[in-house]
Amino acid sequence: MLIRLKGGRVVDPLNDRDAIGDVFIENGRIVEGASHGRKPDETYDLTGKVVMAGGVDIHSHIAGSNVTLGRALMPELPVLAAQGGASIAPSPDAWGAYATGIRYAEMGYTTVIEPALIPTHAIEAQIELASIPIIDIGALVILGNDDFSLGLLRDGGREAELQDYVGWTLGHAKALGLKVINAGGSEAFKFNARTFGLDDVVPDYGVTSRTVLKVLQRAVTELGVPHPVHVHCNNLGIAGNVETAVATMEATEGLPIHLAHIQFYGYGAEGEEGLSSGAPRLAEAINAHRNVSVDIGQVMFGQTITISGDILRQFDGRRGAHPKKWAIDQGDGNGTGIVPYQYRAGNFANAVQWSVGLEIVLLAEDLWRVLFSTDHPNGALFVRYPEIVHLLMDRDERARMLERLPESARQVSNLASIGRELTLSEIAIITRGAPARLLGLTDRGHLGPGAVADVAVYTEQKNKTAMFASAHLLFKDGALVVRDGEVVNVTWGKAYHVAPGVDAHIERRLAAFYDRYYGVDPSIFGVPAQIAGRPDRFATVPCLN
């Protein structure tokens, strides 16, 4: 069946397109319109509408034992968030798996990356992900605080083996990429460390965070995993930590790296309060390091919950819990810390955070390397994306918000002096084109012929919050799934992963390791293809070599 999306404003930066025109869909793919010369079976008149590829979210904690621990801690989260004005149903199931897919689709998103798969809990995460409707997913599996990696590094000269181990872990968990969270920091926490920097040494193992990170980065590059190592740096959320982020960029020596939720590393230590915007310094470093990509981790005011494998940081952060409860799960590898949190406009530090995130985007020279995220739910719930798009596209909206901030925060922020308003095409870059490209998902994030027919249609209007809160239409794999902001057809997506080939000896070593230290066989946490109960659930993304 040939579908014609007629006369909308097609915004497709990957194909250099921003013009009124048509998009054709056939058999779940975008097809060349002109060459067909036949009458479409179905035509949608999209006059006054904006047509984009389906949204691609590179970093959003939507599933897994860590997220479900958060749900168990705070079933009232959606109720509190809704009371604060967030566009979410005031019901515990509004942050359950099913509602997550529905809400993403309503906003025009079609692919979401869960960025913190715990290797030994990969089965739970993949089952949860499989119960999220409509969207496709990919997951990033966490290493860098696990004793097997650290053991290989302590022994030295075992990089080839480590590379095999990374490949094995990616395949075993059916992950799309590798995540490293405060490399060595969680392990140090196990020895009662309470801070951990890039050049601090992991107790007993004698290696620095820098070494762990660099070796894992090389392993990902050597394996040809399309998505570069995805890194949560040391010293998250600490005044002056912009230097940590810059030092991390410098440590990479030109190899690709993705730095997650960079806003949380955008803090200088200037001013009376000892906290200031480090955004200009950070933006300058991002602009200069062309091997580096980042996502924002934008903060929005309101109730949320923070969920992180940076247990050392979360342990410290427990003091700021709101409501006053938290979970510190001292698990295998990284562990997880869950701390409910309320960002307040009247709070100096929160106001600086809010400003820093926006500044980083607005100061970026190359938006293909500065991607959209809130680190859901850490900076803000994903349901708040439309408000952030609004802020990025509308300086008056920013000025209106700035009015609400404490004078002290405005003094250390640069936002008032930035006039830039992102265009629709730039929004499409940071929410579609760039994340898809960076993930190696080349069949999406754009509307060129051959791309998967994930197409979001929005009603063009001045109020960008309203525009992006509910898609006029959403096509997933060519099927209409959303009409006028409501899901009309519940479909089930795919899970994308890599499957690097690995030397069989690593399996024997791992079997011995898990038997000795955990009394189990690693097969019990390997993800079988049939786990989701749907035969075509998993799809392999080829490695680059």
Added chain:
Amino acid sequence: MAPKQKGGGVEAASALLRAAQLLGRTRFPVIGGLLTDIDGAVAALALAKKLRGVIDHAAGEELARGSQIMRERGASPASFGETRNRADVIVMVGSGPLKRDPGLFQDLFPEEKGLPRPGDQARRLILLGDDLVNAPTHVKLTQVGQGGSDLPTLIARLGAAVAERPVGDEGQGDPLAQVAESLRTAAFAVIVYSVADLDEPALFTILDMVRHLSVATRAATLALAAPGNGDGVNLCSTWTCGLPVRTSFAGSVPEHDARRFAASRLIESGEADALVWIDALAEQGVRRPKGVPTIVLSSSDDAGEGEADILIEVACAGRDHDAALYLPAISGIGLVKAAHPNQDKPTVAAVLNNISGLIDKREAA
């Protein structure tokens, strides 16, 4: 498929149809037992939602209690692996944990050296309570609390001692003061217990103790997993509807209440008008509440014939088919391969989904 109906020997399809008829007429059914794998739990939750009923697990009492502590104050757990490898002082609360897992000592204290751990003292076990237990010979065991004090009292006094408050008449010589001192000087202390043995105040006290200790050193709790894949089912419920078991889908939003939505109470009080009882893990000694029309899904060969209104034989998860279940060794959900693969009987998930489809058909007709 070879399901049986009351009286036995009737066609499988007929049993499913009758189950669908029975459930299609109910006003407020309970899906209970839930001794099943994650697939079964997913299907049970979907059915409960469709029927606007309640889900509960056979271990619902302890699951709901653990969930309540979590909701009110949070948690500071350690994984089984971290406890086994890195804890230098393990306090076991009573002998309940050992009764639940007879291999617990061996698993927590393997003879081989574990992963690198903080501190340099030898690993030791402190048993709180009256029962005598035999620890492996390579484990240094101290028993504290003989002489009649019950567990809640011992925990309350230990909590006070850890916080360096007066613990009672015995003063400095009190063995509990010595335990508290061991906890304070431990590099990584873990308190091991079974939620089933303890009431809420005791659980709060343990959490407070661990949090007090962890200001200066490392400390954590390790609660034994509930029987019958209780933790797996509870997790599944939480990611599905945001709430633990003992949740009702009767209203416009799901509602959890540990007492109101206990399966046994709903059946005994007559508030519920039907029960779907799932017993597919070959667990011993699980009691099914009685008093309303009941559909039993059972994997047991002697599944109380003639007692249920409709009895449907199902496969046993992890024995007849591969199953995702909560595995204590990884403190999470893992995969158990079928011990004796056998496709003669349908899975719980298949039966529940089938019944659900038949209810849809009935309603459409």
